[in-house]
Amino acid sequence: MAGKPAEQPPEGDRSEIDQQSGREGPLAISRSQKADGRALILYRDDRRADELERPA
């Protein structure tokens, strides 16, 4: 795989959640930075209940 530089956490308020910063399939991704500078990523599944129904 071709390499590329690491993506850096966004600047901003510490321990504050950012606006939605991306998606992966059904997941909304929000990135933030902890008080000590470590990255934190939150994933939220925003599928509706009827989209989560399983095939029989």
Add this chain to the structure above:
Amino acid sequence: VSELRFEELRGEQVVYAIQRQDRTFLPARDHCPLDPTRPGGAETEIPFPAFEIAVFDNRFPAFEAPEGAAEVVVYTDDHDASFATLAPARAEALMWVWRHRYTELGAREDIDYVYIFENRGVEVGVTLHHPHGQIYGYPFLPPVAERELAADARLGGCAPCALLQRELEDGGRVIYENDGVVVYVPYAARWAYEAHVVMREHRASVRDCKPEELRMLAEALQTLTHGYDALFDRPFPYVMAVHQAPTAAASRPGAAAAGQGHLHVEFYPPLRTAEKLKYLAGSEQGAGTFISDTLPEESAAKLREAIARAG
């Protein structure tokens, strides 16, 4: 910062991460660092009152940029859940999180191998009971991944594809299957209740899976872990190891050929009976050869029964 030293006799890297000596060790229930931060309470690793799935840089990393990565994946804000008891939609969502982290970490020049895993139970060294897994981004190709590439060369093609075909033809060790995934106790299982969860189609990584395949992978993993818990009617300890294609650039040692690698998840449970642990002792540690007390075919039959019981 960790230090790598190459152990010449075994031909493998040893990682010295001495900062991990002080990591949090089995904290009291109300001091779990992976719980959400309660209003008025002390801030945990996740400074929000609720969350679905969270990933963060390990506070006590074995690897860190610019020489790798160590991340923690918290499956839920429910301290008392487990991978098996997650709602099916949450387990499926976790597959997408794996996909996201594999893609992003694998694109980094300093990471040759993205390894997603879960240690469950104090028997395998768990220090936090809150349901979570980990991701290591290795700045080199670790030995097991290297051996899997060597197996491809030895068998003249994708080794997991060939082994899956053998297991399906035999059938005696298959314990669960759906349209996308097959679960079996391997012919040469090292652990008494070892199981491999293998994609039916050749998929180098989670990145190559169709959405429906990710759903079926989650379903298979939950079916197996439910079965494990039913086997001895107790929380079943295991190491869950997600094996995928290396992500090393083509110029790096151990780089995989295009399309090489086959996504599969291996489980190494240390229990050989309800109360007895398998220890890695003289033969396993000193000679590198597992001695097993159980036949894979017999373990497969017991696991099939346990999965049926777990329903």
